[in-house]
Amino acid sequence: MAKMTMVQALNLALRQEMGKDDRVVLLGEDVGVDGGVFRVTDGLIEQFGEERVLDTPLGESGIAGMAIGMAVYGLHPVCEMQFSGFSYQAFHQIENHAARMRWRTQGRLSVPMVLRAPYGGGVRALEHHSESREAYYAHTPGLKMVIPSGPRNARALLVSAIRDPDPVIFFEPKAVYRAYREEVPEEEETLPLGKSTIVREGHDLTMITYGAMVRPVLTAAEDLHQKGGVEAEVIDLLTVSPLDDTLFTASARKTGRVMVVHEAPRSFGPGAEVVARLVEKAFYYLEAPIARVTGYDVVMPLFSREKHYLPHAKRVAAVARRLLREG
Amino acid sequence: MPREKLNLDQPIETLAILDAEGSVDKELEPSLSNELLLDLYRAMVLGRRFDERLLALQRQGRIGTFPPTSGQEAAHLGAVAALREEDWMVPSFRETAAEIWRGRSLESVIMANNGFNEAATVDPAGPTLPNSVPVGSQMLHAVGIGWAARYRREETVVLTFFGDGATSEGDFHEAMNFAAVFQTPVVFVCQNNHWAISLPRSRQTRSKTIAQKALAYGMPGIQVDGNDILAVYSAVKEAVARARSGQGPTLVECVTYRMTMHTTADDPRRYRSDEDVEGWKAKDPLARFEVYLQKKKLLTKKNIETTNEEVLARIQKAVENAEAQMKSMGDPLDMFDHAYAEIPPHLAEQREELAAEIAAAGKEGGDG
Numbered sequence: 001m002a003k004m005t006m007v008q009a010l011n012l013a014l015r016q017e018m019g020k021d022d023r024v025v026l027l028g029e030d031v032g033v034d035g036g037v038f039r040v041t042d043g044l045i046e047q048f049g050e051e052r053v054l055d056t057p058l059g060e061s062g063i064a065g066m067a068i069g070m071a072v073y074g075l076h077p078v079c080e081m082q083f084s085g086f087s088y089q090a091f092h093q094i095e096n097h098a099a100r101m102r103w104r105t106q107g108r109l110s111v112p113m114v115l116r117a118p119y120g121g122g123v124r125a126l127e128h129h130s131e132s133r134e135a136y137y138a139h140t141p142g143l144k145m146v147i148p149s150g151p152r153n154a155r156a157l158l159v160s161a162i163r164d165p166d167p168v169i170f171f172e173p174k175a176v177y178r179a180y181r182e183e184v185p186e187e188e189e190t191l192p193l194g195k196s197t198i199v200r201e202g203h204d205l206t207m208i209t210y211g212a213m214v215r216p217v218l219t220a221a222e223d224l225h226q227k228g229g230v231e232a233e234v235i236d237l238l239t240v241s242p243l244d245d246t247l248f249t250a251s252a253r254k255t256g257r258v259m260v261v262h263e264a265p266r267s268f269g270p271g272a273e274v275v276a277r278l279v280e281k282a283f284y285y286l287e288a289p290i291a292r293v294t295g296y297d298v299v300m301p302l303f304s305r306e307k308h309y310l311p312h313a314k315r316v317a318a319v320a321r322r323l324l325r326e327g
Numbered sequence: 328m329p330r331e332k333l334n335l336d337q338p339i340e341t342l343a344i345l346d347a348e349g350s351v352d353k354e355l356e357p358s359l360s361n362e363l364l365l366d367l368y369r370a371m372v373l374g375r376r377f378d379e380r381l382l383a384l385q386r387q388g389r390i391g392t393f394p395p396t397s398g399q400e401a402a403h404l405g406a407v408a409a410l411r412e413e414d415w416m417v418p419s420f421r422e423t424a425a426e427i428w429r430g431r432s433l434e435s436v437i438m439a440n441n442g443f444n445e446a447a448t449v450d451p452a453g454p455t456l457p458n459s460v461p462v463g464s465q466m467l468h469a470v471g472i473g474w475a476a477r478y479r480r481e482e483t484v485v486l487t488f489f490g491d492g493a494t495s496e497g498d499f500h501e502a503m504n505f506a507a508v509f510q511t512p513v514v515f516v517c518q519n520n521h522w523a524i525s526l527p528r529s530r531q532t533r534s535k536t537i538a539q540k541a542l543a544y545g546m547p548g549i550q551v552d553g554n555d556i557l558a559v560y561s562a563v564k565e566a567v568a569r570a571r572s573g574q575g576p577t578l579v580e581c582v583t584y585r586m587t588m589h590t591t592a593d594d595p596r597r598y599r600s601d602e603d604v605e606g607w608k609a610k611d612p613l614a615r616f617e618v619y620l621q622k623k624k625l626l627t628k629k630n631i632e633t634t635n636e637e638v639l640a641r642i643q644k645a646v647e648n649a650e651a652q653m654k655s656m657g658d659p660l661d662m663f664d665h666a667y668a669e670i671p672p673h674l675a676e677q678r679e680e681l682a683a684e685i686a687a688a689g690k691e692g693g694d695g
Contacts, residue, residue, distance in 0.1 A: 025478070051478065057508050062467055062501035069417075069471020072456070075478070077471075089497075096461045097468065104457050106445055107665045142666055165668040194671055242671035 003181040009151035010040045010116075010172065012184065013158040014078065018048050021076065024162055027054035028063055028080030028116075037082055038118060038177055064090035064115060068097050071111040076162055084117035084171060085128035091136065098167040099142030114161045114168045119147075120212045120263055121310050122175035124303040131300045132211075132264040137169040138241035138273070144168045144193055145241040149214035151182040153238060156191040164193060173212035196244040198251070202231035205320055206251040208274055209261040210237040213311060217261050220316035230324060240270050245277040252278050256287035257323050263310050266294040288327035291319050339539045342562050343552035347610045349618025357561045361625055367408055367556060368620055371613050373638045374400040374424025377433060378587075380642050381440065385591045389650070393440040396423045398554070398586030399518055401612030403488060404428060405559030406516045406579070409567050410486055415454040415476075417469040417487040419462070421518065421585075425488070429455050433645035434652065441649075443656055454483070462523075463489055463496035466515065470502050473511035473570075484570045486514045486563070492523025494540065495531045503578065507544040512570035514563060515578045518553065520585035525598040541578035553581025554612035557619075584610070659685065 004012065018024045026041055032055035035042030045053040056063050060081055067077040081087040087094075094115065102110045121130035138145040146161055146168055148154035154172065161168040199214065200221050209217045214236050224230035233255060235248050252258045258278055260271035271292045278290060293311045301309050344355045359367075378397045384390045396403070403425040407416055416422075416429055423436060430453050438445070439458075459465035469487035476483035493499050494517065506513045517537050521528045534540060541548025547569070551558040559581055566577035584607040588595050595604075620626035663670060663678040670678070 054509075057501075057504055059501040059505065061464075061498055062470075062505045065464065065467025065498065065501065066471035066474065066505055069468035069473070070475045070478075071471070072468065073472045073475035073479075075475050092461060092464060093467065093498075096464055097459070102667070103665045104444070105665075109456075110668065144667075242667075242673055244672075 001183040001185050004151050004184040005178045005181055006148070006151040006154045006172070007038055007040050007177045009155035009182070009184045010158055011042055011044070013155045013162070014041060014044060015047065016188065017159060017162045018044065018052060022052075023074065023076040024078060025052045025054065025070065025075055026078050026080070027056050027067060029056060029058055029082050031055060031080050036080060038174065040116070040172070041080070060086050060089035061093050064093040064098065067113045067115070068093060068101070068111055071113040071167075072101065072109050076112050076114075078114045078116060078162060081115060081117035083129045084119040084133060085131050087115070087117050090115075094137070094143065094167070094169070095140050099140050102166065103142060110165055111167045112165050114158070114170050116170045116172060118174035118177070119171040120173045120175055121300060121303075121306045122212065124306075127302060130303070130306060132262065132295060134169075134171055134240050135264055135269050138243075138270055142167070143241065144239065145171070146193055146239050147171045147173065147211040148238065149173065149211055149236050150176065152184050152189075153191055153236075155184050156189045157193070157238060159188070160190045160193050163190075168193065171211065175212040176215070179215070191238065194239045194242045194244055196235055196237045196239070196247045198233060198247060199236045200232065200234040202233035203254055204230045204257070205232040205324060206248060206255045206258045207232050207234045207261060207316070207320070208237065208248050208258065209234070210240060211262070213261045213263055216311060216313040217316055219313035220320060223313065223317045224320055230320075232320065243273060243277065245274075245281065248274065249278060249281040252282040253285040256285055257327070258286070259291040259293060259316075259319060259323055261293045261311050261316055263295045265297045266292055267297050269294055288323055291323050293319050335542060337542055337547070339536060339542065339548050339550065341538075341550045342558045343555055344557040344561065345555045345615055345619055347554075347615055349615045349622065351557070351619055355561065357557055357564070359560070363408065364620060364623075364625060367404055368616060368626065369634055369638065370404050370424055370428050371400040371556070371616060372634050373427065373641070374404065375613055376635065376638050377427075377436075377642050378423065380646065381437070382587070382591065384437070384646070385440075390437060390441040392590050392592045394421050394590045395587045396421050398607065398612065399520055399583045400424050401556035401616065402516075402518045402553035402559055402581035402583045405556040406486060406488070406514075406563045406581070408560055409564040410484065413454060414483055414567070415456070415469070415472050415485040417456045417465050417472065417485060418458055419465060419488045419490060419493070420458040420460055421490065421520075422488050426455065429453060431455070433642060434649040437646060437649035438653055438656070441653060443653060445656060445661065463493035463498040463502075465489070466493070466502035467498055467505070469513050470506045470509070470511050473506070473513045474509055477512060482571055484512045484514065484567050486516060486567070488516050488518060490523060491517060491519040491521065491528045491531050491537060492526070493517070494537055503540070503544040503546070503576075506576040507546045510573070510575035512573075513576040514566040514570055515576060516563065517578065517580045518583055519580050520583050522585050522589070522595070522599065524589040524593060527599075536580060538578060538580040546576045546578060548578040548580070550580040550582060553583030554610050554615070556612060556616055583612070
């Protein structure tokens with residue numbers, strides 16, 4: 001198995017799916033000759049030609065709207081929003097059409113498209129390049145909202161997203177893009193959409209997170225273990241919507257103490273839905289109030305302050321210790 | 328470096344073949360079969376009479392809000408008549424007669440306008456997208472469909488409709504631009520009906536014509552008399568041929584008029600004068616086509632009467648059918664269908680919740 005960065009793993013997923021299925025075409029700004037500003041689509045135009053890797057004019061609505069038409073015609077377009085912060089210019093296409101075409105046509109037509117977008121902070125980027133607005137998409141019926149956390153699951157989830165019969169919004173944590181390498185098998189690997197996973201087992205505390213926050217949460221869990229023998233269970237959602245609540249509600253029943261960690265703003269964020277599910281399905285097992293460690297409800301600050309905005313391992317561990325003392 | 332006039336070498340043409348009195352320009356007259364001419368005539372009559380009936384049904388509370396089409400029949404029927412069956416139509420929401428031309432049932436129109444989403448789709452399953460309400464947004468879907476058809480080496484052409492108001496939307500720009508850059512086989516048909524709810528065409532654009540906007544995108548543009556079905560047909564036919572032969576998109580501006588309201592929720596007397604409307608009544612697309620066909624000896628006063636009677640009978644039957652069908656439609660649980668290919672667990676739970684509520688209400692003998 002080769003060790004790959006997330007960028008390389010995503011590239012592998014695209015390359016293999018394009019090789020297997022001529023319905024898969026890529027479109028976006030700078031995805032062709034330039035290979036994408038993060039190089040996720042590097043080399044694909046050389047391998048598959050301009051016909052399957054479309055460098056589009058600037059225009060996010062154009063990219064999403066055109067992809068909807070392609071999907072209606074039977075293709076499986078994968079479009080790239082250069083940064084998720086620009087995807088709002090395509091939002092009306094996604095909400096008004098991609099998410100509804102199956103429903104509107106009573107299943108006659110569907111929109112099997114993937115909209116990829118790098119999201120999140122931590123790379124000292126410009127304004128509009130660091131936000132985590134997955135809640136907009138998770139809140140929209142008809143969409144699936146997927147966020148991988150590492151190279152291997154990114155590859156497996158992207159393959160599943162491309163093959164999915166419904167529109168998938170696929171947010172890629174750009175802070176993880178080149179942060180580390182992981183073994184990624186050359187042979188095909190998929191992960192089901194709508195399924196979470198336990199990445200660290202434990203019985204004292206449940207930590208629920210996804211995307212770029214999985215690493216700081218694991219670091220915090222390790223710290224809790226080393227400095228106090230606490231065994232935290234860490235759950236990676238992988239798919240934000242439809243939300244798989246089976247593992248985290250079971251875990252909450254076991255530990256009685258739960259925290260949710262994400263870099264998106266707190267109010268009405270994905271954590272709010274997680275907490276609501278816990279209240280509905282595990283309330284009587286809880287021994288302490290559920291804690292949320294999240295981005296603040298402010299405009300994502302420019303990068304000189306982003307380290308204070310983004311949840312980090314020390315903050316997560318501190319909240320976890322408080323949670324363990326409560327109740 | 329002198330300062331000179333740049334020759335863009337692309338004229339914007341206008342086209343009118345059949346005038347308001349029904350006189351035809353013999354040189355420009357397209358050669359349509361008598362059969363097609365009469366089919367188009369019947370479709371126009373059907374469009375007009377059905378629109379009137381829908382308005383009556385709405386006023387009687389038998390259907391909900393809908394967007395009337397009277398006065399615009401030539402613009403949308405002339406356009407789709409130039410398509411092949413396998414070509415795609417990507418409509419806005421004021422092309423009812425064209426949808427019916429392409430196979431949508433009158434029943435489906437009635438049921439969709441009465442709030443039944445099972446009828447919001449088009450029938451039969453042909454290459455037509457359903458109505459698109461967010462103004463201008465559908466134009467991009469036409470570009471994607473056209474691109475995909477070329478990718479599949481198919482000859483399919485895509486025709487998309489929009490209004491003058493849509494040309495103010497960003498999606499108009501992105502669709503025109505993407506279509507031209509990728510040379511997709513798309514025909515952009517603007518039904519310039521002069522009004523976007525309360526705002527006149529002059530409040531949408533300072534351009535002298537909408538057709539000239541094509542120039543900026545590097546595609547041909549033509550302005551036609553949209554109440555002249557022969558002109559619309561001819562211009563669109565040309566655009567379709569261009570698209571099919573790989574020469575890319577065209578913008579066709581059909582100058583027409585919305586004779587009634589934007590939707591039945593709107594009162595046009597608040598923003599436009601009766602004189603304005605009266606002036607356009609004299610340019611009616613149906614009346615002039617009738618005169619033309621009479622002059623061609625394809626139609627007599629008697630035929631006109633018979634056609635209208637047949638059309639009214641068809642409409643009456645459709646209303647009866649639709650109203651009978653609607654009695655057994657509308658299972659509330661259907662709202663959970665087709666959200667996704669497979670229903671996810673949270674939706675299954677919510678569906679159960681509603682099913683239980685309905686069952687409980689049934690036991691109480693209430694209406695839920």
